[in-house]
Amino acid sequence: VPTVNDQPFMRPFGMESPDDGTLRVFISVVYFIVATAGVLGNLLVMFLLYSTHTITTGTINFLVFNLALADLLFSLALPFWAVDIALDYSWPFGLATCKAVSLLTGLNVFASCFFLTAMSLTRYCYVATALKPGSSLCNRSCTFPVTTAIIWVGALIVAVPRAVFADLSRVGSGNDAACLLRFPEGTAWLGINQLLRVVLGFLLPYTIIILSYLLLLRFLCRHKLKGSSSTRRKADISKSVAVVVLSFCACWFPYNILTLWSVLIQLDIIDMSKSFYTAQTYFFPLANCLAFTSSCFNPVIYCLVRKEYRTALRNVFFKLSLGLGQGSQLGIPLSNVYSQTLFNCTNFCHGT
Numbered sequence: 299v300p301t302v303n304d305q306p307f308m309r310p311f312g313m314e315s316p317d318d319g320t321l322r323v324f325i326s327v328v329y330f331i332v333a334t335a336g337v338l339g340n341l342l343v344m345f346l347l348y349s350t351h352t353i354t355t356g357t358i359n360f361l362v363f364n365l366a367l368a369d370l371l372f373s374l375a376l377p378f379w380a381v382d383i384a385l386d387y388s389w390p391f392g393l394a395t396c397k398a399v400s401l402l403t404g405l406n407v408f409a410s411c412f413f414l415t416a417m418s419l420t421r422y423c424y425v426a427t428a429l430k431p432g433s434s435l436c437n438r439s440c441t442f443p444v445t446t447a448i449i450w451v452g453a454l455i456v457a458v459p460r461a462v463f464a465d466l467s468r469v470g471s472g473n474d475a476a477c478l479l480r481f482p483e484g485t486a487w488l489g490i491n492q493l494l495r496v497v498l499g500f501l502l503p504y505t506i507i508i509l510s511y512l513l514l515l516r517f518l519c520r521h522k523l524k525g526s527s528s529t530r531r532k533a534d535i536s537k538s539v540a541v542v543v544l545s546f547c548a549c550w551f552p553y554n555i556l557t558l559w560s561v562l563i564q565l566d567i568i569d570m571s572k573s574f575y576t577a578q579t580y581f582f583p584l585a586n587c588l589a590f591t592s593s594c595f596n597p598v599i600y601c602l603v604r605k606e607y608r609t610a611l612r613n614v615f616f617k618l619s620l621g622l623g624q625g626s627q628l629g630i631p632l633s634n635v636y637s638q639t640l641f642n643c644t645n646f647c648h649g650t
Contacts, residue, residue, distance in 0.1 A: 322383050325583045329380035329590065336373030336593040340366040343597035346607050349614070357420045357442040365413040366444050368453075369593040372406035375399050376590060383583070388474035393466050396477035398462035404457030408499055410596065414546065418510035426517050456498060459491060489564030492557050500554040508543060540598055549592040552585035580602040606622045 329644045343366040351357045378399045382389050389396055465480045481487035520621075555575060 304647065319386075321580065321583065322386060325587060326380040326384035328587045329376045329383070332587070332590050332594055333373045333376035333380070336369055336376070339594050339597045340370035340373065342611075345380070346610055346614075357445070358417060358424070360442045360446065361413055361417045361420065364408060364449070365417070366597050368409040368413060369407045369596050372410065372590075372593050375402045375406070376593075379403070382477060386474070387476045389466060389476075389477035391477075396466055397461045397464045400477065400479065401457055401461035404460040405453050408456050409453035410592070411499050412453055414596070415506045416445060416449060418507040422510045422514045422517070429624050437470045456494070477638075486565065488559050492561045496554050496558050496561065504546060504550075507546065508558060510541060511524055544596050545599060546592070546594050548588070549595065550589050552581070553589040556582050556585055567591060 344363060346352045347363045347366075348361060353363050378391060378395070381391075391399075460479060463479045463481055465478055466475045466476060467478050467480060479488075479491070481491065559574060560578070563570050563574065
């Protein structure tokens with residue numbers, strides 16, 4: 299079974315798509331909106347990190363910058379899929395672009411998940427080792443470039459099959475050229491590919507994220523933070539943890555449930571049914587939209603919810619409103635929330 303953007307493409311198998319032109323237009327518009335918001339949001343995050351000189355002040359900030367870069371590249375790929383869907387899965391961009399966009403989509407979906415996971419582990423590592431900074435790899439400046447390189451290489455390895463198997467095929471009654479992931483004969487290839495997508499792109503990262511934040515909250519409950527505002531800080535961190543975990547699950551859970559359903563069919567564990575086809579036709583595109591909106595939510599959750607960056611953003615807009623010249627510096631010095639030289643628990647627990 300070939301797939302279009304991870305969705306089983308069933309027209310060649312006698313299941314003609316119903317008149318879903320309205321849905322396709324809606325999905326295309328949403329893709330363009332998500333792409334625009336993702337580009338603007340992630341560029342803003344990268345600009346704030348660069349202008350405030352906080353990219354290299356800690357592992358978290360460096361990972362946030364790379365997360366924004368991954369989501370930015372992912373947002374740039376969405377318009378191609380939007381046009382593809384608007385044209386009823388007719389790919390007008392050629393084979394090279396089909397392979398490149400397929401690779402870019404897979405690369406940055408996995409990279410985004412991996413960076414989210416690394417950030418949750420790093421946040422717990424910082425807080426849990428705050429009283430013993432010398433014993434933790436989290437406080438060594440050489441670790442985060444290596445970690446970042448490993449994440450990008452790992453995401454590339456997992457995403458390479460998308461470029462290898464991406465192909466243009468003539469499908470449907472209109473004999474349209476569709477950008478498909480066409481695997482060798484047999485459905486096991488597709489099932490294994492989608493199973494890896496669910497495990498590496500959702501189950502494993504989400505499990506690690508939840509465990510990291512549960513351990514973080516347990517640590518905060520067992521240790522008293524210094525200062526009169528420690529209770530409020532604990533509450534703020536608890537709220538940010540809830541937002542992170544719930545938003546990640548809300549964005550990716552429906553998509554992965556439908557994908558897992560498809561995996562069971564591809565591996566001949568259950569039979570294909572009309573309800574499955576209906577779900578893939580109508581609900582999968584909506585689930586895809588919800589998952590793709592995470593490229594907009596990530597920079598908001600991981601950067602703009604922090605008070606320091608909200609202040610920097612307000613100051614940037616204030617300076618712009620004053621009509622400063624192009625040569626003026628818009629950077630706003632910030633306190634280094636995750637500074638490598640401050641190792642007390644209060645400083646590390648201050649941010650989200």
